[in-house]
Amino acid sequence: MYNATAYSAASATSPLAPTTIARREPTERDVQIEILYCGICHSDVHHVRDEWKDTMPTVYPIVPGHEIVGRVTKVGSAVSQYKTGDLVGVGCLVDSDLSCSACQDDLEQLCPNQTLTFNAPDKHLGGVTYGGYSESIVVDEHFVLRLPDTLDLAGVAPLLCAGITTYSPIRRWGDITGKKVGVVGLGGLGHMGVKFAKAFGADVVVFTTSPGKKDAARALGADDVVVSRNADEMEKHAGSLDFILDTVSAPHDINVYLNLLRHDGNLTLVGAGEKPLEVSPFSLLFGRRTLSGSIIGGIAETQEMLDFCGTHNITADVEVIPIQKVNAAYERMLKSDVKYRFSIDMASLKSE
Ligand SMILES: [Zn+2]
Ligand SMILES: [Zn+2]
Numbered sequence: 001m002y003n004a005t006a007y008s009a010a011s012a013t014s015p016l017a018p019t020t021i022a023r024r025e026p027t028e029r030d031v032q033i034e035i036l037y038c039g040i041c042h043s044d045v046h047h048v049r050d051e052w053k054d055t056m057p058t059v060y061p062i063v064p065g066h067e068i069v070g071r072v073t074k075v076g077s078a079v080s081q082y083k084t085g086d087l088v089g090v091g092c093l094v095d096s097d098l099s100c101s102a103c104q105d106d107l108e109q110l111c112p113n114q115t116l117t118f119n120a121p122d123k124h125l126g127g128v129t130y131g132g133y134s135e136s137i138v139v140d141e142h143f144v145l146r147l148p149d150t151l152d153l154a155g156v157a158p159l160l161c162a163g164i165t166t167y168s169p170i171r172r173w174g175d176i177t178g179k180k181v182g183v184v185g186l187g188g189l190g191h192m193g194v195k196f197a198k199a200f201g202a203d204v205v206v207f208t209t210s211p212g213k214k215d216a217a218r219a220l221g222a223d224d225v226v227v228s229r230n231a232d233e234m235e236k237h238a239g240s241l242d243f244i245l246d247t248v249s250a251p252h253d254i255n256v257y258l259n260l261l262r263h264d265g266n267l268t269l270v271g272a273g274e275k276p277l278e279v280s281p282f283s284l285l286f287g288r289r290t291l292s293g294s295i296i297g298g299i300a301e302t303q304e305m306l307d308f309c310g311t312h313n314i315t316a317d318v319e320v321i322p323i324q325k326v327n328a329a330y331e332r333m334l335k336s337d338v339k340y341r342f343s344i345d346m347a348s349l350k351s352e
Contacts, residue, residue, distance in 0.1 A: 001025065001125065005349050006134035007323055008061035012050040015327040016133065018352040021063060023138050024124045028076035031144045033088055038132035039067030039158035039316070040342040042188070042249070043272070045330050047119050051274075058119055065132025066092040066117040067157040069147060070346075079141045087153070089145040089306065090137060091160035092117055092296050094129060098142065106298040108143075133323065135349050145303050148310025154343040155315030158188060159306060161296065162316060162341060166193040166245060167305040168297035169268040170200060173243045177201035182237075182244035184228075184257060186213050186220075189247035189270055191340040192316060194220045197245070199312045205237060207257070216339065220317075234260070239287070241265055249273045258283035258291065268292045316341045322348030 001022045008019045026032045044064035046052050068090040072082050082088060095115035096103050102110040115123065118131030130137075147156055166189055170176060181202040183193040190206070197204045198221035205224045206217040217225040226233045234256065241260045249271035258267055258279070265287065279291060297305065309315065318341050321329055329342045 004134050004136050005352055006063045006130060007326060007349070008063045008130075008133075009048045010061050012048075012058065012060075016048065016064075018349075019061065019063075021130050021134065022125060023130075023136060026074050026076045026138050027124075028078040029140050029142075030076045030138050031072055031079055031082050031088065031141050032074040032136060032138045033068070033070040033090065033144070034073045034136050035068055035070040035132055035134060035346045037069045037154045037157040037320075037346060038065040038344045039161065039318070040065075040326070040329055040333060040344065041067055041158075041161045042333070043161075044131075045333065046272075048330075056119065059128045062119055062128075063130035063133050064118050065134070065344075066090070067160045067162070067343075068117070068132035068137060069153050069157045069160070070137070073136070076141075081141055081146070082144060087147040087149055089147050089156065089160050090117060090132070090139050090143065091145065091164060091302055093299070094139050094143050095123065106300040108298050109296045133326070133344065135346060143299060145299070145306055147306060150310055151313070151315050154320045154345065155318050156306075156309070157343045158192070158316035158318060158341040159309055159314075160302070162188045162192050163309065164297040164302045164305050165189055165270050165295070166247070167196050167308070168301055169245060169270060169292070169294040170196050170243075171301065171304075172294065173266060173268070175200075176243060179203065179242040180205065180240055182207060182241045182257070182260060183222075184244060184246040184252075185248040185271065186210075186217055186340070187247065187336060188316070188341045190245075191220055193245045193247060194222055195314050198222075199308070199314060205241065228256070244268070245270065247271050251275050254278070254291070255280045255283040258289055261287060261289045263287045264289070266290045266292060268294050270294055316343075318343040320345050323352075324348060
């Protein structure tokens with residue numbers, strides 16, 4: 001074991017503060033990574049404040065962060081894909097059994113024996129895993145991603161969660177070239193959904209509750225922007241969309257969006273709302289529509305997404321902050337006061 005500087009929270013009501021954590025020495029299958037940037041995801045806040053205690057209770061101290069980019073500093077003797085100096089990423093997963101039917105289908109995100117990057121039982125050291133708000137991390141080679149070296153690394157970090165969360169359902173839907181695709185919500189997830197849908201050649205309609213976001217949505221590539229509270233604007237699109245990516249976690253009427261789908265259209269939820277949604281059967285019956293959910297993506301698909309971003313010059317729009325501003329950043333994110341993701345410059349951790 002060795003010591004690494006990190007930021008952790010000691011309880012659900014404590015701010016994140018500097019600390020020292022133990023990391024394992026790399027085993028033969030491991031890659032040791034110096035972390036350069038870590039994105040701030042909404043789930044970091046939920047876990048730090050123990051807001052998902054019914055399903056995933058937080059073990060304190062917690063070190064969040066699962067949008068990690070960095071540089072390889074050491075590799076184990078059996079590591080074949082990476083070498084010292086490589087630019088790499090780590091997302092929401094650091095382990096799975098690699099043997100179940102999900103893993104065999106390259107769907108590690110659905111494995112019942114997966115290990116999340118933070119706040120999950122740590123098979124190596126005991127206790128729980130510690131995430132990316134840290135100077136380094138040690139990860140099994142299978143869960144390490146290769147990064148394009150042409151992109152801004154601060155903007156690459158959010159691709160590891162927000163990016164794959166939106167890329168995967170779009171890919172799963174099929175070829176959206178020339179199709180009409182809706183993106184509901186324009187935050188960390190939604191802005192990535194717009195970029196991917198445009199890059200795949202879709203006609204993209206953004207739905208937002210904020211009239212003030214119209215110009216920003218168009219700047220990201222949206223072909224049309226609808227203020228969802230305006231019934232006339234919504235009616236214009238009734239029965240016309242092929243696919244809708246719903247990124248909103250706040251309570252909202254899902255039927256309004258289902259009714260915008262044409263026949264056999266699909267709405268996929270990626271926002272993790274806590275309250276059950278009311279779905280009218282008629283919204284699904286008429287038009288034979290479907291409602292689905294999706295969560296991140298498998299490792300192979302995450303690599304495909306990163307390669308796609310390299311080819312198409314796609315990154316998240318980020319505001320880079322030093323880690324000392326992380327608590328203030330949480331408050332701002334909860335007020336949607338960021339375009340569209342915070343990315344922590346981990347060099348700032350060296351001054352702790
Ligand atoms: Zn996330
Ligand atoms: Zn598995």
